Amino acid sequence: MARPNDEVAELFQEYADLLSITGGDAFKIRSYEKAARGIGGYHKDVSTLGTSELRSIPGVGASIADKIAEYVATGTVAAVERVRQKVPPGVRRLVAIPTLGPKKAAALYEQLGISSVEELEAAIHSEALRGLKGFGPRTEENILHGIRLLRQSGERVLLDTALGLAEEIVAAVSAAPGCLRCTHAGSLRRFRETIGDVDVLAAAEDSGPLMAALRDSPVVAEIIAAGEKKTSVRTTEGVQVDLRVVPAAAWGAALQYFTGSQAHNVRTRVMAVRAGLKLSEYGLFDSGTGELIVSETEDEVYGRLGLPWIPPTLREDRGEIEAGLDGTVPRLVTEADLRGDLHTHTDLTDGVGSLEHMVDAAAARGLEYYAVTDHAPDMPMQRMTAEKMLAQRERVRELDRKHPGMRVLHGTELNIGPDGDVDWPHAFLREFDLCVASVHSHFTQDRATMTRRLVRACENPDVAVIGHPTARLIGRREPIDVDLEELFRACARTGTALEINAQPDRLDLRDEHILLAKRFGVRFAIDSDAHAVGHLGFVRYGVGTAQRGWLTADDVITAWPWPRLREFLEAGRS
DNA sequence: GCCGTTTTCGGCCCGACTGTTTTCAGTCG
Numbered sequence: 001m002a003r004p005n006d007e008v009a010e011l012f013q014e015y016a017d018l019l020s021i022t023g024g025d026a027f028k029i030r031s032y033e034k035a036a037r038g039i040g041g042y043h044k045d046v047s048t049l050g051t052s053e054l055r056s057i058p059g060v061g062a063s064i065a066d067k068i069a070e071y072v073a074t075g076t077v078a079a080v081e082r083v084r085q086k087v088p089p090g091v092r093r094l095v096a097i098p099t100l101g102p103k104k105a106a107a108l109y110e111q112l113g114i115s116s117v118e119e120l121e122a123a124i125h126s127e128a129l130r131g132l133k134g135f136g137p138r139t140e141e142n143i144l145h146g147i148r149l150l151r152q153s154g155e156r157v158l159l160d161t162a163l164g165l166a167e168e169i170v171a172a173v174s175a176a177p178g179c180l181r182c183t184h185a186g187s188l189r190r191f192r193e194t195i196g197d198v199d200v201l202a203a204a205e206d207s208g209p210l211m212a213a214l215r216d217s218p219v220v221a222e223i224i225a226a227g228e229k230k231t232s233v234r235t236t237e238g239v240q241v242d243l244r245v246v247p248a249a250a251w252g253a254a255l256q257y258f259t260g261s262q263a264h265n266v267r268t269r270v271m272a273v274r275a276g277l278k279l280s281e282y283g284l285f286d287s288g289t290g291e292l293i294v295s296e297t298e299d300e301v302y303g304r305l306g307l308p309w310i311p312p313t314l315r316e317d318r319g320e321i322e323a324g325l326d327g328t329v330p331r332l333v334t335e336a337d338l339r340g341d342l343h344t345h346t347d348l349t350d351g352v353g354s355l356e357h358m359v360d361a362a363a364a365r366g367l368e369y370y371a372v373t374d375h376a377p378d379m380p381m382q383r384m385t386a387e388k389m390l391a392q393r394e395r396v397r398e399l400d401r402k403h404p405g406m407r408v409l410h411g412t413e414l415n416i417g418p419d420g421d422v423d424w425p426h427a428f429l430r431e432f433d434l435c436v437a438s439v440h441s442h443f444t445q446d447r448a449t450m451t452r453r454l455v456r457a458c459e460n461p462d463v464a465v466i467g468h469p470t471a472r473l474i475g476r477r478e479p480i481d482v483d484l485e486e487l488f489r490a491c492a493r494t495g496t497a498l499e500i501n502a503q504p505d506r507l508d509l510r511d512e513h514i515l516l517a518k519r520f521g522v523r524f525a526i527d528s529d530a531h532a533v534g535h536l537g538f539v540r541y542g543v544g545t546a547q548r549g550w551l552t553a554d555d556v557i558t559a560w561p562w563p564r565l566r567e568f569l570e571a572g573r574s
Numbered sequence: 575g576c577c578g579t580t581t582t583c584g585g586c587c588c589g590a591c592t593g594t595t596t597t598c599a600g601t602c603g
Binding site: 026028030031034060064098099101102103138199229232242244258270272273279280281282 | 587
């Protein structure tokens with residue numbers, strides 16, 4: 001499903017990696033990395049753009065614009081091919097080993113001809129690295145350890161796993177004597193869909209007891225590094241946790257720094273330098289006198305740079321700096337804005353909560369409306385029938401009367417068949433309050449077929465929401481191959497909302513696709529897809545993902561009051 | 575290789591920790 005932009009971004013990232021192994025100019029390498037990010041996040045398809053428009057992409061100048069054009073025309077870039085000749089693909093793999101970077105990879109390849117992880121492992125065992133400059137016994141051990149990690153998991157963990165771990169560590173560190181503040185930062189605070197390692201920040205005068213609290217935590221399996229300001233550990237589940245301790249006066253600067261992203265921080269530091277300032281995790285300083293200017297809150301740090309406070313979920317260098325300067329940072333949708341949930345299950349199909357329990361739990365969350373959308377019969381394992389559905393409807397209507405503060409809606413999650421048909425005829429579907437429709441089978445159709453299939457589902461007047469639109473399962477199933485722009489156009493034209501499914505292993509649509517869809521005027525439904533009472537809270541991950549897609553409450557139909565949502569549903573059916 | 579209301583040339587973010595070092599390079603975030 002790679003867009004041309006993603007292909008070009010990956011190509012330039014590879015080029016940057018290869019240049020770093022061959023010892024290329026560090027600034028040139030950074031330029032290619034920056035251009036790769038700019039191209040990957042650019043909203044227009046680079047294969048349709050002329051030179052001048054290519055050069056308006058952040059980080060793209062004359063030389064890179066030419067290389068993009070060359071790639072679009074020929075499918076290859078001569079400069080990249082040349083450096084590929086010099087560095088076998090296995091050598092690039094070496095830098096994926098923790099503690100092994102481009103310099104060591106280059107030394108191993110040039111001096112010993114090592115060009116794969118397997119060869120490196122064998123070379124260490126046969127003591128071939130002995131005597132190689134810069135490679136002592138500890139380095140050998142670290143590399144072997146790194147190879148084991150790479151093979152075992154090396155994988156990123158899902159948001160809910162990382163957040164649970166972070167909350168546990170934050171509680172332990174907060175309880176240590178002298179801890180003034182403690183919270184998680186990093187990609188977790190930015191709500192990235194998967195987390196590589198968990199960053200925890202604390203403030204204290206004496207870091208000793210805090211570091212000890214982390215080291216002594218029962219979840220810690222291994223201590224990677226232990227210093228006065230930073231301790232890194234690996235948990236029994238293989239997740240790395242970094243704890244940084246700073247003085248309370250530096251809290252804001254440190255939180256800003258450790259929240260990232262790296263690309264965002266590069267931008268803020270450059271802004272500081274241009275203003276005659278120096279920004280570090282300890283504060284914003286006058287670069288001439290070294291005098292501290294601000295450091296206590298993030299608000300002050302951004303303010304002194306001429307920016308409003310920027311929400312962590314936007315800090316990816318995807319235009320938030322420019323929006324800050326223009327005063328156009330959006331008021332992002334929050335969990336408090338959500339008024340309902342339009343995709344949930346009960347034990348009538350594959351849920352584990354009874355209808356009554358689910359509805360009571362939804363009411364306890366203070367929702368204004370709540371839709372029960374059990375699976376339809378074309379998913380044979382669910383054993384659904386029209387009779388069961390109608391019987392459930394009677395109970396839903398009763399519950400609706402029992403909960404005067406909350407509309408209980410009766411819906412269903414239909415299956416989008418291979419050619420775009422759904423389970424029941426219009427006469428039956430029209431009696432539901434709303435229908436979600438999702439792909440649950442035939443995941444490998446070609447793009448044209450898959451696109452027609454989804455567009456047909458959008459055109460069905462009874463379908464209000466497309467559920468988990470790309471059907472991916474993070475780390476387990478690739479997204480379906482669909483022309484997203486075609487789908488977004490169809491949604492906007494037919495008044496069909498796209499779901500932001502908040503299950504942590506789905507998060508579907510994902511952030512960048514939300515950003516793109518919004519440009520087409522698409523509306524979104526943040527849904528829990530809850531199969532149990534405990535899943536209703538997953539919407540926090542959906543909100544984080546929506547924020548990463550720059551959505552406001554106005555973009556999200558589940559943040560609308562019921563009368564506005566009812567109008568939207570009726571308009572889609574007319 | 576990119577970029578510019580200080581610059582079309584000369585800059586380009588910055589600090590912590592580890593390991594192999596006799597003063598610092600490499601890696602990481």
